[in-house]
Amino acid sequence: MEIKTFEDLIDWTRQMHAQLGHCFNECAQQNPDERARLLLEYLTAHERELETIVLEFERQADPKAMKTRLYDWLEHKPFKSHQTCDGHYAKLSYDEICREVFDLHDQIIGLFRDLSTRATIPEAKALTGSLLEMEENESMRLAQQVNRGTDF
Numbered sequence: 001m002e003i004k005t006f007e008d009l010i011d012w013t014r015q016m017h018a019q020l021g022h023c024f025n026e027c028a029q030q031n032p033d034e035r036a037r038l039l040l041e042y043l044t045a046h047e048r049e050l051e052t053i054v055l056e057f058e059r060q061a062d063p064k065a066m067k068t069r070l071y072d073w074l075e076h077k078p079f080k081s082h083q084t085c086d087g088h089y090a091k092l093s094y095d096e097i098c099r100e101v102f103d104l105h106d107q108i109i110g111l112f113r114d115l116s117t118r119a120t121i122p123e124a125k126a127l128t129g130s131l132l133e134m135e136e137n138e139s140m141r142l143a144q145q146v147n148r149g150t151d152f
Contacts, residue, residue, distance in 0.1 A: 006124055007058070007066040009115075010131070013108070014054040020104075021047030023085035030090035039094055042145060043101060050138055057131060065123035070115070098146055105139045 003009050021044050028040035058066075089097055112135055116128035 003070060005066065005070055006061075006068050006127060009070055010054060010058050010061065010066070010127075013131070014051055014058065016108075017047045017050040017054060019085070021045075021051060024089060026085050027087060027089035030087060031092075033093060036092065036094045036097055039097055039146070040089060043097070043142075046138075046142055046145075053134060053138075054131075057127070057134075061127050062123040064121065065127040068119075068121060068124045102139070102143070105135065105142070109135050109139060 003012055024040045024047060025044040028037050028044060031037045031040060089100075092100070109132065112128050112132035116125060116132050119125035119128050
């Protein structure tokens with residue numbers, strides 16, 4: 001997907017959460033480790049919830065911010081994620097899944113943090129700030145659940 005505007009970025013973010021949810025769901029059925037399976041099931045629900053939240057950002061965001069060109073995207077290094085579900089998470093342990101998921105969410109948070117400092121119009125700055133806050137809060141919530149280990 002080519003990212004030219006904030007609208008494209010938010011749509012890409014929503015699609016990424018949707019793809020992760022789909023992939024986690026597929027892999028949960030295949031992972032032989034019960035604890036990892038439960039984690040993947042929880043992550044499926046979590047990513048689907050994030051997809052819904054980001055969809056609301058798309059619906060409610062200021063049109064001026066959404067149409068703002070995103071020149072800084074080109075400078076950001078690509079994300080390491082499994083855009084096609086190849087069963088990758090079905091082969092990982094609980095701890096390995098956690099590491100990969102938190103690494104990916106840290107990359108997203110880093111992107112929004114960087115873009116929020118570079119935004120030139122107030123509407124874009126507010127939008128990236130809100131997205132950053134949402135991703136940080138959801139990452140903290142996820143960390144709390146994962147640290148409990150069995151409270152999914």
